[in-house]
Amino acid sequence: MNLPDIVGITGAAGFVGANLVERLLDEGCKVIGIDDFSMSGPENLRGILGRPGFELLEYDCRDTARMRKDFAEVGGIMHLAACKIPRFGGALNTMQVNVGGSESAFEVALDLDVPVVFTSTSDVYGNAATPFREDGEIVLGPPTSRRWSYAASKYYDEHLALRMHEENGLQVSILRLFNAYGVRNHPSWWGGPLSVFLEDLLDGKEMEIHGDGQQVRSFTYVSDTVDGFVRALATPEAVGEVINIANEEPVKIIDLAQTVQTAMGIEGDLRAKIVSYESMGGNYQDVKIxxxxxxxxxxxxxxxxxxxxxxxxxKTIAWHRELRELKVAA
Structure with missing residues (x-):
């Protein structure tokens, strides 16, 4: 692939970010990573830190001046730093981080005249008709539900990116990710339902299923997600485009829970309990399909x-078990 010699990554210690760093190093690129460690730490880069060609810097990517200086020699930027769905609060911070971080990354990419790959989300589709197509309509819920704060912030970022592309020449590609999972994912709701299901079962507890479990999702293993990023940066035709990066294997959340339990080797009835949206507060709403x-x-x-x-x-189960063994050893 025709990749830049040096790539800058925001959110480099996060789930997708860490896997992307590893892939780019394997491709022969040098990588400069930025992360404020608010939801991850250097330990998530175990096996990567110390590799030749990788530099990790700790600060908030909203520091535009510093990022411009640190990325001065990069040939491309991957902007991954963000906060996710405010399921249990923190909606204002989610919006401020996502909008401010994107403004900073886009300004730096424009100043340096380098391409930037922006990480958006399938959540921006809301409850639109499926299958979700990049030129299809967006159906978000009301602002009275904090649940939509994440989608709204990413949707704003998409508009900002494309207007800067049209009016200022920003070389931006937008990737809408669909439920990435796998090695290095956060072992909490920050990492999505699959992470929580695994952690609950490893703790000997019942899995928590939010809503009725009939929600339909398409889960994408992280190596496939990362491949989308690498290809986007290496493909000039991706500039100015919005592209879904996903696996087309839909599964109901209740069925996912059963699949996880079976994969864990746990027999018998489904070990799960339903958690109502009402108990989560904030007029929480969900995407059905x-x-x-x-x-x-x-x-x-x-x-x-x-x-x-x-x-x-x-692979994911093996990683969760390894993570626990490392914590015990420490």
Missing amino acids: RVPSTEKAERILGHKAQVKLEEGLE
Whole structure:
């Protein structure tokens, strides 16, 4: 692939960020990573820190002047730093971090005249009709529900990116990710339902299923997600485009819970309990069906998810167990 010699990454110690750092180093790139460690730490880069060609810097990517200086020699930027769905609070911080961080990353990319790959989310589709297509309508819920703060911030960022592309020449590609999971994911709700299901079962507890469990999702193993980033940065035709990066294997959350339990080798009835949205506060609302169209990713990037859920689960379970062993040893 035709990748820059040096790549700058915001959110480099996060879940997707750490896996992306590893992939780029394997591709022969040098990487300068930024992370404020608010939701992760250097330990998430275990096996990567110390590798030749990787530099990790600790600060908030909203420090535009510092990022401009540190990224002065990069040939491309991957902007991943963000806060996720405010399921249990923190909606204002989510919006401020996501909007401020993107403004900073876009300004730096424009000043340096380098391409930037922006991390958006399938959450921006809201409850639109499926399959979700990049040129389809957006159906978000009301601002009285803090749940939509994340989607609204990312949707604003998308508009900002594309207007800066049209009016200022920003070389930006926008990737809408669909439920990435796998090695190095955060072992909490920050990491999504799959992480929580695994941690609950490893703790000997019941899995918590929010809502009725009939929500439909498409889970994408992190190596496939990362491949989308790498291809986007290496593909000039991706500039100015919004592209879904996803696996087209839809599964109901209740069925996912059963699949996780089976993969863990736990027999018997489903070990799960329902947690109502009402108990979560903030007029919480959910997306009922989230199924992507991946035609555009295949056509422009030559990208198609390769890892099936069963294979990805096996790797993810092994990682969660290894993480616990390391904590015990420490």
